[in-house]
Amino acid sequence: MKTLYTFLGVVLIGTGTHTFSQDFINGDLEGDKNIPEVSYLPDGWQAISHTDVICRANEAYKATPDLTSSIPLPSSVTIVGTPQSGETFISALDFGPGWHHEGIQQKLTGLIPGTVYRIHFYQAVIKQNNALDTSGSWMVYQDDHMIGVSSVSSSQESFSSEKTKWDKRSMEFTATAESHVIKFLPVDDDNVYNHDKEDGNLRMGIDNIYLEEVIDLELTQDLEMTLFPNPTLDQFFVKTDLEKYDMTIMDLAGRIVYQQQNCSYQMPVELDQRGVFLVRIQTQDQFAVRRIVIQ
Ligand SMILES: [Ca+2]
Ligand SMILES: [Ca+2]
Ligand SMILES: [Ca+2]
Numbered sequence: 001m002k003t004l005y006t007f008l009g010v011v012l013i014g015t016g017t018h019t020f021s022q023d024f025i026n027g028d029l030e031g032d033k034n035i036p037e038v039s040y041l042p043d044g045w046q047a048i049s050h051t052d053v054i055c056r057a058n059e060a061y062k063a064t065p066d067l068t069s070s071i072p073l074p075s076s077v078t079i080v081g082t083p084q085s086g087e088t089f090i091s092a093l094d095f096g097p098g099w100h101h102e103g104i105q106q107k108l109t110g111l112i113p114g115t116v117y118r119i120h121f122y123q124a125v126i127k128q129n130n131a132l133d134t135s136g137s138w139m140v141y142q143d144d145h146m147i148g149v150s151s152v153s154s155s156q157e158s159f160s161s162e163k164t165k166w167d168k169r170s171m172e173f174t175a176t177a178e179s180h181v182i183k184f185l186p187v188d189d190d191n192v193y194n195h196d197k198e199d200g201n202l203r204m205g206i207d208n209i210y211l212e213e214v215i216d217l218e219l220t221q222d223l224e225m226t227l228f229p230n231p232t233l234d235q236f237f238v239k240t241d242l243e244k245y246d247m248t249i250m251d252l253a254g255r256i257v258y259q260q261q262n263c264s265y266q267m268p269v270e271l272d273q274r275g276v277f278l279v280r281i282q283t284q285d286q287f288a289v290r291r292i293v294i295q
Pocket of ligand 2: 136
């Protein structure tokens with residue numbers, strides 16, 4: 001059985017350590033807790049369009065997730081809850097086919113194709129006075145591909161209660177490109193929408209979303225690789241004794257600046273940026289990372 005170890009965006013390289021990570025922007029879904037209106041979103045996040053194939057809403061106004069806090073939203077229905085972290089979170093409805101279906105999305109960039117990432121988040125049943133379903137989940141998508149459905153959370157609190165019981169959920173996906181749109185949509189486990197009954201319409205909360213890179217330690221870091229000259233002005237060479245390998249070069253923020261597949265032996269590389277970069281080469285079962293300085 002494979003042993004998987006994880007590092008929160010931290011990769012050890014060479015003689016020192018350096019941090020590079022991809023993560024959600026504003027994964028804590030933070031905004032001003034005095035939320036001016038319903039359908040308000042925190043920085044970095046977008047609503048999933050009602051035209052998206054995975055959204056069951058049929059009009060734009062039915063696909064509008066809501067920034068939520070411990071201060072009730074200015075709305076005729078009471079929408080309130082205590083965040084898992086920070087001052088605010090998102091809550092969103094699943095009212096059944098053709099009605100409200102409110103999801104959030106964000107485009108993740110700087111992913112390394114072939115790498116496994118684990119998404120962590122907290123979920124809670126929130127409710128409002130015409131959405132009293134006591135149980136539900138979140139569906140998570142990588143573009144149009146469903147990663148998974150979180151296991152169900154439940155709540156017996158009244159719709160006006162500020163008591164919010166958060167459960168942590170995690171699921172993994174494999175990047176197949178440098179960027180993917182990650183989407184979160186609430187889903188009712190009972191698929192019954194008896195208006196204000198306990199199996200009725202659902203409002204789910206989500207907070208504190210973050211990403212972790214899953215590093216497979218069976219992929220051992222013992223490939224031989226030399227970069228020269230280093231430092232360099234623009235061009236340098238990657239020297240290996242490998243007949244076939246893939247190369248990825250990232251800046252220290254984890255953004256991919258160069259990618260080349262099916263490399264062999266010695267490869268020239270030319271970057272038109274200055275700074276410190278991480279050169280990663282990989283075969284089927286091994287990898288190596290070195291640092292290059294372009295002056
Ligand atoms: Ca938060
Ligand atoms: Ca339910
Ligand atoms: Ca229901």
